[in-house]
Amino acid sequence: MDMEITKQDYLKRYKEELLINEKSKATIEKYVSEVKLLLDYLEDHEQSKASILEYRDALRKNYQARTVNGKLAAVHSFLQFIDKSEWKVKFLKIQRRSFAEESRELTEKEYRKLLETAKSKKENRLYYLMLTLGGTGIRISELQYITIEAVKKGKAEIDMKGKCRIILIPKGLKEKLLSYASQAGIQNGYLFKSRNGKPLNRSNIWRELKRLCEDALVNPNKVFPHNFRHLFAKCYYAIEKDIAHLADILGHSSVETTRCYIAVSLKEHEETLTKLQLII
Template sequence: VGNERLSLVMQTICATGTRVSELRFITVEAVTTGRAEICNKGKRRTVFLPGRLRRLLRKYLQKQKKTAGAVFTTRTGRPLDRSNIWRDMKALCESADVEPGKVFPLNLRHLFARTYYSLEKDLSRIADILGHSSVNTTRIYTVESGGVHQRQLERMGLIIT
């Protein structure tokens, strides 16, 4: 069950771009309606849950016999926090022989943002989705490697001789 919970936590962050600290807003009600109302740092935003994720979470909730409250909780029923998730991810790293120093929950949020940007190329929309008040904060997710930049320049074909 621990591994299933961790898998779903990781997939939820990847599929929604939520912060680890915002997972407590992913509730049974949010799974039902397909949207979570996130209140963080004095701001509110709506996070949408993709259909495939909702189906996985509904199955998990049925197994857990959970009908209300946060989806991801400890054995005592408290919402998971950064330290619970961090510990579980580190244990997963060790079992997969991956260097724990390279794995952070925030990487999953970065993956969401970079993937979204690669499809949409809309920085202000990503800023809204991620809950950033400034697009400058969001820019870190869209910085492309020199190789990507080089290929783009070559594709432009602006040299005619």
């Protein structure tokens, strides 16, 4: 690293590099924030691979392995940017979980309960939003691609992080969304939008879901946008046991990521073991 270049200059140049590489806004904010922490650390340490190793060890004491690896991904990106790839360190090894955490797993029964409650409370936008997340498996950041035009076509073209894929909108969902659009007077553009016409903010959706949990009597720790994606994956895999195809639908670059989505709960595993009838 060039000592004559200030920390702020490094951060500014690195941010520009991320923008050029078309990284998402969230990724840029996260990576720049993580690199700032690294540079703060290196101010009091020798600038070498040994210090990066020490930094990794320091992270291990305060964060879980998955979080540490996320931080290291940003560090590695920055090291490559400054031509110090030889300083990269190994990610922490993480054993793949065999079981899902039941305390955070949204069940199909709870999903239906949320829908019923939203419908009875006339929370129409939230009702159709949950239907869309559960019926397509899209990420909350991809909700902006569900436009009136996409619904009419029966498919949405997702273009994020340099990856493009097609999301099919099932016929039943298409009919419901067009009906909602007609009722709400939405003729074009985003289907789920705020009063100023912009796509719904993630935090707004989060708050609406948490409020709904109280009336639906569903554990709020289970109800967050990404869990609808997990529910879609489990229900899809239960019918069509093709993990490679499911990975494509979800937009995963690795089936290992998809495996985490379809992990069975301990209770389900125990029921399967019982069905084996090997304990006699």
